[in-house]
Amino acid sequence: ERQLVESGGGLVQPGRSLRLSCVVSGFSFDDLAMHWVRQVPGKGLEWVSGITWNSGTIGYAESVQGRFSISRDNAKRSVYLQMNSLRTEDTAFYYCAIDRSGRFDWLDSWGQGTLVTVSS
Amino acid sequence: QSVLTQPPSASGTPGQRVTISCSGSSSNIGRNYVYWYRQLPGTAPKLLIYRNNLRPSEVPDRFSGSKSGTSASLAISGLRSEDEAEYYCASWDDSLIGPYVFGSGTKVTVL
Numbered sequence: 240e241r242q243l244v245e246s247g248g249g250l251v252q253p254g255r256s257l258r259l260s261c262v263v264s265g266f267s268f269d270d271l272a273m274h275w276v277r278q279v280p281g282k283g284l285e286w287v288s289g290i291t292w293n294s295g296t297i298g299y300a301e302s303v304q305g306r307f308s309i310s311r312d313n314a315k316r317s318v319y320l321q322m323n324s325l326r327t328e329d330t331a332f333y334y335c336a337i338d339r340s341g342r343f344d345w346l347d348s349w350g351q352g353t354l355v356t357v358s359s
Numbered sequence: 360q361s362v363l364t365q366p367p368s369a370s371g372t373p374g375q376r377v378t379i380s381c382s383g384s385s386s387n388i389g390r391n392y393v394y395w396y397r398q399l400p401g402t403a404p405k406l407l408i409y410r411n412n413l414r415p416s417e418v419p420d421r422f423s424g425s426k427s428g429t430s431a432s433l434a435i436s437g438l439r440s441e442d443e444a445e446y447y448c449a450s451w452d453d454s455l456i457g458p459y460v461f462g463s464g465t466k467v468t469v470l
Binding site: 274276283284285286288289298299300301334343344345346347348349350351352 | 361392394396398402403404405406409410415447449451457458459460461462463464
């Protein structure tokens with residue numbers, strides 16, 4: 240079965256860190272680029288970060304540059320988002336998505352999301 | 360506010376054709392592909408159109424995309440009740456390593 244499963248969300252205080260994980264099954268993970276997209280409940284979509292199939296190219300939204308870090312472990316079929324210095328405005332559902340081009344092109348399939356709440 | 364501009368809402372009766380516009384600039388739509396996503400309430404977004412006008416195999420041909428200059432549009436023909444959802448356009452901005460920018464979203468209502 241093809242699926243993406245995010246985990247690691249939860250309630251965290253401002254200034255603290257959190258690490259999100261996304262495990263992919265049913266796809267040839269080594270060939271995929273991976274992305275993280277977030278959505279404040281009831282609001283629009285915001286791309287957070289992306290990483291190509293070989294980790295050769297990584298991109299970040301300006302709003303998270305320097306605070307968030309994306310990585311992948313192809314052996315574990317997983318992509319991660321390390322979120323440091325969290326702010327209240329980082330509160331959102333975080334989705335991982337695959338990009339079958341292997342580079343940065345289209346976000347093909349999405350997970351169901353994990354909720355991150357940053358609050359004191 | 361969003362880099363790409365969409366109308367907040369659109370509507371039609373069953374069987375009608377609805378078109379959603381997406382306006383950008385020379386740094387995004389003007390030089391890169393456009394993508395369209397649909398999001399039903401409480402669910403993750405789903406890809407509808409990629410590279411301006413291509414459909415994933417599982418997306419019906421009632422959905423079509425086009426691009427001209429710095430604008431794009433999504434057309435839904437033969438509108439159905441299950442098409443009631445939020446629709447987002449997207450494009451890479453400035454360079455192909457990001458950011459990937461989304462439109463503000465258009466809520467389609469089937470009357």
